[in-house]
Amino acid sequence: MAVFLEKATEIGVDEIVPLLCTNNERSKINIERWSRVVLAATKQSERFWMPTISEPLKLSELVGREFEGNKLIAYCEEKPEQSILELAKPEQSTIILIGPEGDFTNKEVENAEKNGFMRCNLGKNRLRTETAGLVAVTLLKSRI
Numbered sequence: 352m353a354v355f356l357e358k359a360t361e362i363g364v365d366e367i368v369p370l371l372c373t374n375n376e377r378s379k380i381n382i383e384r385w386s387r388v389v390l391a392a393t394k395q396s397e398r399f400w401m402p403t404i405s406e407p408l409k410l411s412e413l414v415g416r417e418f419e420g421n422k423l424i425a426y427c428e429e430k431p432e433q434s435i436l437e438l439a440k441p442e443q444s445t446i447i448l449i450g451p452e453g454d455f456t457n458k459e460v461e462n463a464e465k466n467g468f469m470r471c472n473l474g475k476n477r478l479r480t481e482t483a484g485l486v487a488v489t490l491l492k493s494r495i
Contacts, residue, residue: 355481360392369407374453420444441494
């Protein structure tokens with residue numbers, strides 16, 4: 352996770368929200384350690400502000416929040432035909448949900464869709480969670 356935090360910070364992510372999902376392998380997150388990694392990456396990349404690291408949230412809580420912009424969910428099991436690049440409008444902010452090691456459950460995806468999230472794919476290959484997050488951030492930032 353440290354590599355994801357470091358690289359996502361360098362690329363320019365604004366906020367990182369750890370999700371609590373059905374298939375999570377870990378339930379403990381060391382926010383202090385994450386903050387140190389993000390601070391070092393912020394300094395190294397000469398960013399003017401540090402990305403926010405939120406306390407872990409249940410997926411159901413996050414998808415129910417108001418958000419103006421692109422609402423996307425990367426999902427492996429039933430690979431969506433539309434890519435992140437087709438769905439994300441560059442002039443809008445984007446929130447993208449990346450699943451845990453075991454991916455989202457069908458119920459979690461359905462709940463996200465009921466709350467306005469659209470399924471997207473990140474390419475042909477199945478990616479590890481950290482890699483999927485970096486690919487998503489990179490693709491979104493490449494559209495600026």
